[in-house]
Amino acid sequence: MxxxxxxxxxxxxxxxxxxxxxxxxxxxxxPIELIAQATNTSEAKKDNIVQIALLLDTSxxxxxxxxxxxxxxxxxxxxxxxxxxxxDARPKLQIAIYQYGNDNLSANEGYIQQxxxxxxxxxxxxxxxxxxxxxxxxxxxxxxxxxxxQQLPWNNNPDLLRMIFIAGNEPFNQGRYNYTTxxxxxxxxxxxxxxxxxxxxxxxxxxxWKKGATMTGGEYMAIDHNKEIVHINTPYDDIIIKxxxxxNTTYISYGSLGRTKYKAQSVQxxxxxxxxxxxxxxxAVSKSSRLYNNKKWDLVDAYEDDAFEISALEKDDLPDxxxxxxxxxxxxxxxxxxxxxxxIQKEIQAYxxxxxxxIAEHQKGDKSGELENAIIKAIKKQAESKNYSWE
Numbered sequence: 156m157x158x159x160x161x162x163x164x165x166x167x168x169x170x171x172x173x174x175x176x177x178x179x180x181x182x183x184x185x186p187i188e189l190i191a192q193a194t195n196t197s198e199a200k201k202d203n204i205v206q207i208a209l210l211l212d213t214s215x216x217x218x219x220x221x222x223x224x225x226x227x228x229x230x231x232x233x234x235x236x237x238x239x240x241x242x243d244a245r246p247k248l249q250i251a252i253y254q255y256g257n258d259n260l261s262a263n264e265g266y267i268q269q270x271x272x273x274x275x276x277x278x279x280x281x282x283x284x285x286x287x288x289x290x291x292x293x294x295x296x297x298x299x300x301x302x303x304x305q306q307l308p309w310n311n312n313p314d315l316l317r318m319i320f321i322a323g324n325e326p327f328n329q330g331r332y333n334y335t336t337x338x339x340x341x342x343x344x345x346x347x348x349x350x351x352x353x354x355x356x357x358x359x360x361x362x363x364w365k366k367g368a369t370m371t372g373g374e375y376m377a378i379d380h381n382k383e384i385v386h387i388n389t390p391y392d393d394i395i396i397k398x399x400x401x402x403n404t405t406y407i408s409y410g411s412l413g414r415t416k417y418k419a420q421s422v423q424x425x426x427x428x429x430x431x432x433x434x435x436x437x438x439a440v441s442k443s444s445r446l447y448n449n450k451k452w453d454l455v456d457a458y459e460d461d462a463f464e465i466s467a468l469e470k471d472d473l474p475d476x477x478x479x480x481x482x483x484x485x486x487x488x489x490x491x492x493x494x495x496x497x498x499i500q501k502e503i504q505a506y507x508x509x510x511x512x513x514i515a516e517h518q519k520g521d522k523s524g525e526l527e528n529a530i531i532k533a534i535k536k537q538a539e540s541k542n543y544s545w546e
Contacts, residue, residue, distance in 0.1 A: 204247045205316045206273060208303045212323035212353075214256035215291040220322075220353060220380040225284060226430055227384065227527040229437035232277065234531050236444035237545045238538070245445060246316075249273035252283050253303050256294030256323065265298040265330070269306060277447050278416065281423045281438075294323050295330030296367065300337035304344060313345050316541055318373075320530065322351040324380070327363035334363070338370040349373040349533050353380035374533035386433035387517055391510040396432070398503050399424065399439035405496035406453045407489065410472045413452035420449075440507045443500035455496060458489050 213221075239245055252270040260266045271283045300321065309317055319341070327350070328334055341348050350368040352359030356377035359365060365375035403424070408417040428435040441447055450456035450463070457463045465482055477485050535545070 203244065203315070204249055204310065206249045206251075206307075206310060206318070208251040208253065208273075208307060208319045210253045210255060210296075210299050210303060210319060210321040211287065212256045212294050212325070213254040213287055213289050213292075214258075214294055214325075215289055217289040217380070221287055221289065222430070223380070223382070223384050225426075226386070226434050228281065228284060229427070229434065229441045230527045231530060232441045232446060233437060233444065234527075234545075235534070236441070236446045238543050240542055240544075247275060248446060249275055250280055251303070251307055252280070253299055254287060255296075255299040256292045256325070257288075258290045258292040259288075260292065265295050265302070265332075266292045267295070267299045267302050269302075273307060275448070276451075277441065278419050278423045278449075281426065282419060285423075285426050293330065294325040295332060296321060296323060296325075296327045297332040297334030297337050298330055300334060300348065301332060301340060304337060304340050304346065309344050309346060311344070314541070316538060317344070317346045318534070318537065319346055319348045320351060321348065321367070322353065324353040325362075327367045334367060335370065338367065341371050347371050347373045347537055349530075350375050351529070352377045372537075374529075374536065376529040376533065378529060386431055387514045388433060389510045389513040391506045391513065392432055392436045395436045395439050395503055395506050395510070396428075398499055398506070399435070399442065402439070402442060402496065402499045402503070405455060405492045405499065406449070407455055407477070407492055408452055408474060409454050409457070409468060410452065413472075413474075416449065416452040436507075436510070439503060443503040443507075454485075454489050455493050458486075458493070 211224075235248075250271070251273045253267060254260070254270050255265070255267045257266055257268075260268050270287070271280065274280060300319065303319065338348060348368060348371045350359075350364045350373065352362075352364040352375070354377065359375065359377045364377075367373075368375040403420065406417060406420065408414055424435065424438065427438040448456050450460050454465075458465070465485055470478055473485075477488060480488065535543075
């Protein structure tokens with residue numbers, strides 16, 4: 156029974172990490188094309204990017220974990236959207252996802268697959284998470300750790316936060332590749348490895364999951380991957396969901412990528428709603444935060460980037476509503492949509508504050524055992540040395 160919940164959770168964690176970044180550097184804007192992909196040069200330090208890799212076990216018996224991960228993804232994103240440095244600067248986030256331990260994957264590759272390279276696209280992260288399925292296999296923690304450390308373009312600036320979250324429920328030392336070698340490599344790269352064992356806390360210790368974390372100064376966590384997540388419905392849920400629909404009308408897609416991504420945005424809204432109304436609400440809140448930025452395909456977000464020039468766009472790249480407008484008219488249209496978006500986002504945030512107060516009043520029981528809380532706690536602890544704080 157392999158755990159997929161840490162999967163989602165991981166991806167969540169990743170999302171979370173996006174809020175954390177080195178507070179020692181001043182943030183400079185970079186060209187649009189650099190957003191999705193990390194570089195392995197010293198120039199990347201100027202971007203204040205937090206890099207997080209989620210390594211998820213997708214072997215059998217992980218359906219419950221996957222469901223929990225999907226439902227908690229946006230909780231983590233929303234929590235980490237509040238992260239900031241002492242100078243009020245905000246970090247960027249890049250998340251990568253690997254799956255391992257699935258018989259559908261190549262045996263020659265050790266049943267390991269890179270599902271997503273470093274990306275800042277929250278819709279893409281959600282899409283990849285929802286695409287995961289489980290199937291029996293062999294889980295090799297050392298192998299997937301080493302693969303992610305070698306394949307991903309980790310930043311070499313020691314002041315930037317780089318983290319791995321690996322989740323599973325089989326012995327950490329399973330397989331022929333010695334996990335201590337991978338952890339030594341992680342230390343050399345300055346990457347902190349955090350482990351999430353799906354099962355009994357003591358069993359995780361006895362099967363080396365705790366050792367896998369402590370060797371790099373990371374956190375060891377054990378979760379009940381079969382725990383049912385209970386969402387509290389509030390009087391504000393329907394309002395926020397309707398505002399989310401209005402928010403979508405403020406996006407102005409451009410280019411072939413824009414047409415594809417605009418549809419993908421709606422698909423991920425539907426995925427969240429199919430899980431539960433409360434999940435759709437949390438996603439809407441994430442879309443009203445700073446972490447949800449789509450400058451690679453949306454003219455409103457792109458217009459805010461210094462490297463973007465409307466004059467460089469071809470007529471065919473524009474949506475039909477803008478094809479016959481001149482540059483000044485296009486700018487005015489974009490600015491109108493920007494004003495609408497900001498207002499809707501403020502409304503979502505305001506209603507979410509009321510929603511959170513309502514939940515606090517009606518919440519029963521202790522939530523400390525849930526994965527999202529464990530991951531957030533780990534991230535905040537490791538971010539202290541970088542002078543991060545939360546609003």
